[in-house]
Amino acid sequence: MKRHPALIPLSQDHHHGLFLAQLLKRNAPEYLGLPKDLPGKMNFAKEIFHKELEHHFRDEEQLVFPYLKGKDVELDNLIAEILNEHIILKEKILSLDDNPNLIDQLDEIGKILNEHIRKEERVLFEKAQTILNDEELKMIENKFDESRPQTKSCIIKANNKQL
DSSP: OOOOGGGHHHHHHHHHHHHHHHHHSTTOOOOTTSOOSHHHHHHHHHHHIIIIIHHHHHHIIIIIHHHHTTSOHHHHHHHHHHHHHHHHHHHHHHTOOSSTTHHHHHHHHHHHHHHHHHHIIIIIHHHHHHHSOHHHHHHHHHHHHHHOOOOOOHHHHHHTTOO
8 A cells, every 4th residue: 555645754764764673683784884793783773763763753652643542442452562662672772782692682673673663564554544534644744744854864874874
């Protein structure tokens, strides 16, 4: 299904998040301009959290979820699950430190982040586009216009060696 313009900013974030998820997974290929060593990947994950993921989570929670809550029991349960995943991802990323289990921790975060994003794209957004009316979607779109200055992703900047 084609993504409604109101949800495109989040889908673009998801593209960057999937890139981060792949970078963190065990046996990830090397990406030009991105960290190759474990401490570098750990620090990069923390930086991306503060510069992008934190804002992304807040936008979902404040700009989208209020329009979806209370419309469908299945959707309410899905939102509760996603909110819990936001907490888990935040805790896991921010508690990272250089230790002998770092490769396992990064791999776990990469897998959780990947599944989280896939769930939002394949289930939440698809359902949102069928449940929300045009007026609600337009209101969400307007809120994104106010919320987000036009900035490039840290991942894109790093990949272009502008970080």
